Amino acid sequence: MGDMVYFLEDFKPGPLDVYRKKASFSWKEMAVTIENPKMLRFKHSIWKTLSADPLFARSHGDMSFEEYRNITMDRVLKLLDYNLLPEEKMFDDPNLSSAFTIALQQYDGSLAAKRSILIDFFTNAIRGLGTARHYDVLEAAAAGKIFGCVAITEVSHGSNTRGLRTTATYDSTSQNFILNTPDFLAAKCWPGNLGQTATQACVCAKLYTEDGECHGLANLLVPIRDPKTMLPFPGVIISDLGPKIGLNGLDNGLLMFENYSVSRESLLNKTGDVTPDGKFVSPKKFQDPTKRFGASLGNLSAARAGLIPMIAQLMCDALTIAVRYSCIRRQFGHDSEELPVIEYQTQQYRLIPHLAAAYVVKYFGHSIFERYVDFLFKSFSEPDKDTVKMMGTEIHILSSAAKPLASWLARDAVQEARECCGGHGYLKLSGIGTLRNDNDANLTHEGDNHVLIQQTSNWLLNIWTNKSAKSSLGQTPLNALSFLKEHDNISRMKFTAKTITDATNPELILRKYKWLVCKILESTHRKYNSLLHETKNSFTSKNESQIYYAKTLSIVFIEHYILEHFWLKLCNASGLSMDIRRILVKIFSLYGLWSLEKHLTIFYQWGYMNGPEDADLIHASVLHLCKELKEEAVALVDAIAPPDFVLNSVLGTSDGEVYKHLQNALLQTPGVFDRYKNWASISKRLSTASKL
The missing domain is CATH 2.40.110.10 (Butyryl-CoA Dehydrogenase, subunit A, domain 2)
Incomplete structure (x- = not known):
């Protein structure tokens, strides 16, 4: 492992050591498990370059609108001069492009977006839609000679x-x-x-x-x-x-x-x-x-596949700040000892399931982008065009549901992180507000979530209606719906778990999700057909079956796929230490059960669960996993956190010296000791009032 993690520096000793010593695994090993070591090393090399350049110096102070625009463009031009990602290097490994954009996004979302659109998005449109007569424009754009x-x-x-x-x-x-x-x-x-x-x-x-x-x-x-x-x-x-x-x-x-x-x-x-x-x-x-229209927009929607890992990393950064701060901030406690707020069940439940979600979505985000790159190469070389077309369709359907799910999870995670840091989290110095505002664009960027997710439910309903398509489900390239062939058996399943060990079993969690997808798909199809019989209008029928249950159908479908994808990675990965595997299984189970909690009404409505003890067991299992992962939380965020220079948060520094950094930042902010500029008018009013 030494050769793989040499670029990951040890943390300075500090207050967070109390929790780091409790961890049962190596955070460095986890870092190169959850992310491709080559990509992670490339990101660290980018951050090292930026940290040495005064143009990229960090500040918590406010810049004017114009100043921010200007410095962002200056930084883009400097990146072009650095040429950190030469075109030949990108073509050798297209995943480096995603790593580059994510590294810049973690430093500053505006910089990443500006550079990515100027160079990558624009050139990808030309590559996907143009021909040889556009190569000169393509080369000029790639070289930064046109924007x-x-x-x-x-x-x-x-x-x-x-x-x-x-x-x-x-x-x-x-x-x-x-x-x-x-x-x-x-x-x-x-x-x-x-x-x-x-x-x-x-x-x-x-x-x-x-x-x-x-x-x-x-x-x-x-x-x-x-x-x-x-x-x-x-x-x-x-x-x-x-x-x-x-x-x-x-x-x-x-x-x-x-x-x-x-x-x-x-x-x-x-x-x-x-x-x-x-x-x-x-x-x-x-x-x-119609095919011309689809091909035209399909090539321009590729950014969605690259957006998911960016959203996941935004979650990781916000949770890094909140978890580290929660292990330092002390409030109340038994006897006279104040406890770090991470020790409280409420704080654990507010943060750790989101952390588990960030891990699972982070892995899926990298995976879906790799699948998209694979699809691009196969579209040029694969003789079986039908298979390639089917693969492209599946990637589109998966990303159409995954982008909404990821951005909604990030919205909730960042907001919870902000609130878990209390009043200090509201300071710009915390860095969380910037993450929250930047993620807000992801809720509509590359397609409004509520509109986008309908593409997935429409596809699922078409599959369910088309018996010939249903019979070939196991042959789709990404196996998104292969389990539907067992629909009849799955639909007869019941909740059988009796203990926390049963409830946290990954295979049983996936089985619950398969039941959910089958039942909601069947119910949505029945609802749509009933409306169609009444209205004779397909548009109206689709519109009036969204809440019960087409939207939920897309969500449970993508939750299941992301979880199953993560589980297959664990089952097939070679060389994983037992410590890492054990933690990742807990992360899988926590995200799975926490997500299933949101669908308990449906489980009871259609008879999968019986008495209140079934729901009680799910709740107890989630809290049990939160408590167990509390000891691992600092090491878990260490594995997904960028360097302090990039994170740029006084609350989330890796040394845990929160109050020292907070004091320095507050007292060094320009103007904090200045007298109010219009002090004379206040003084005059107060002087007049004192004579009354």
Whole structure:
């Protein structure tokens, strides 16, 4: 293990040693178990580079909106100079790109988003949708010679991309596309980097030929700013969106066109092209407009797979702060001794299940991105195109449910972490507020959660309805629903656990989840069909079956898949020490039971559980696992925490010297000893009042 963890530095002695010595496993071994050692080492090398550069010096002080924008861009340019991830290195191992973005996100979410959109997201759109005629733009973007953004969403249309109204009409006389924005509601809205820095935009628009026929959505590479002046070209109107709740180092904007011309070659033409004389042509496999539409947006939605590990790491950072602080902060206790608040059952229940969730989602996040990379390679080389297509569909369905689940878990975990740190957690110095505000974007980024998750439930219902698809469930590349073949047997299962040992058994937890998925799928299908019989309207029937139970169906489906994926990793992993395996099994069981607690009503409603003792056993098992993992909590966050320089929290420092760091930070904040600027007016009022 020594060669694998040499880059992980020991922690300085301090108050947290009390809990570190109680841990039954090596935090360094856990670090390279839960995350690929190569990726983790790469992240640490990035952080080491940043920590040595004054431009990346940390501060808890406030910067103005403009100052934050400026320094974020300066840092992006410096990263381009460093070239920490050369293109050839990224192609050798595409997972390094995810590690790079996560490392930057942990340092500053705005920096990660700005650099990722300028370089990765923009170039991925060209790679996925363009052809050889776009290689020059691709190379320029990858080298940082042009800055890009991706413009899909409009003011009045986001999730419903079919409703987009920006138009690109071909003119054979000039052999140009003429871009127009009908009105403000059709303005491109929210593209990152559009507000101030992008020189090119990948614009999604409805494509029209001269005969007036609409050929669906297309994507065009559109120059929007003169790189010499950074002013919009004539016919292009750009506005910044201004301050947001978080991520204010990223300039989001609005974009409108007035008869703006771009060349015919600007069209990203992998799925369809327009000939010089104005005829629309498309490869045979994309002649169906629906397939063309799906391929177009599918390539641009790849970021969702990369977003899940970023969300998981955000959870990890917030919980690192809260757990370390909870092991230092003392309140009340028996006799005269005050206890660290982590010793209280309430604090354990508020934090440790979230910590277990962070571990499970973190592993899944890395795994789903690796699967996506594998899918990309196979899409170019695999002769069995049907299998590749099925794999792409499964990844889309899994990520469409996993992104909502992960961001909701992160929302709750970060908020709980903030509250568990009491009043000090409300200080900007704690670092938790920034994490909370940055995660807020994830609830709608890459698709609104409540809309996105419907794609998963719709797919599940289609599978359930289609008997031929059901018969081949065991043959899908990612085995997302292979257990449905045993639906009849699963549906007859009952709750049988009698002891905590039974209740925490991973196989039995997975069995409960399989029962949930089968029952909710069957019930949702029955509800939908009943509504369809009444209304004769598929849209209305789907709409009115979301709460009972299509939304829950997607959630339990992805909870089961994430848990099963984690369990299979444990069962198949070689070289794991018994200590690490034992802890990871407890983490699995805690996240599984804690999640099942949320569905107890359904278990009773459909007869899986009987008396109150069944629910009591679930509750008792969760509390039992929380208490056992309390001794391991500091080592668990040590294994997933970034260095103090990156975490940037006075409450979560690795040495545990919370109050020393808090004192220094508070007293060194500029202006804290200054007199109120308008003190004279106050003094005059008080002097007048004293004479009354």
